[in-house]
């Protein structure tokens with residue numbers, strides 16, 4: 001049995017987080033180090049890392065938004081700073097990203113991180129819905145969200161700046 005730990009991230013984890021980010025997303029889709037630093041310092045409860053045998057091999061990050069039924073597209077833009085949108089008194093949890101190092105994928109760690117974040121944040125904050133975007137190409141991620149009860153609310157055509165200019169699916173779950 002592997003030694004598994006899920007804990008809040010600190011800025012000391014940033015190098016590992018960036019390794020995971022670069023392994024998980026292509027060049028035009030991965031986020032800059034400043035975006036991650038702001039996420040950790042602004043909302044540490046919403047940023048978790050997963051350690052296996054003492055090695056950081058996964059992360060998940062989030063923000064709390066004020067609920068709006070029709071979320072503006074620019075709220076999802078890559079590179080936006082958590083500092084401009086996060087409100088700890090808001091009621092919608094936006095899961096901004098999740099990644100697991102390739103060699104640790106397919107072992108249930110992604111699902112574990114996602115459910116740990118959901119329970120940790122919803123216990124402490126006044127959350128009544130969760131929202132996220134996923135590329136049509138990211139099947140394992142989509143599976144995690146669908147099996148957790150998320151449903152598609154809209155598609156943003158050509159949202160991702162990857163080779164295929166992939167569409168984004170906005171998914172939401174009411175608690």
Ligand SMILES: CC(C)(COP(=O)(O)OP(=O)(O)OC[C@H]1O[C@@H](n2cnc3c(N)ncnc32)[C@H](O)[C@@H]1OP(=O)(O)O)[C@@H](O)C(=O)NCCC(=O)NCCS
Pocket residue numbers: 024025097098099100101104105106107108109110111112133134135138139140141143144147
């Ligand atoms: C998405 C990601 C974090 C999932 O992590 P993981 O630890 O591999 O996921 P899990 O092992 O918990 O599996 C989650 C689900 O995906 C399925 N899955 C795993 N690998 C798969 C694959 N290659 N193809 C299709 N489904 C797959 C699993 O069967 C499981 O579904 P199930 O519960 O119905 O069986 C990981 O694949 C990753 O880092 N991907 C790149 C970054 C990314 O796409 N992030 C999503 C941002 S929205």
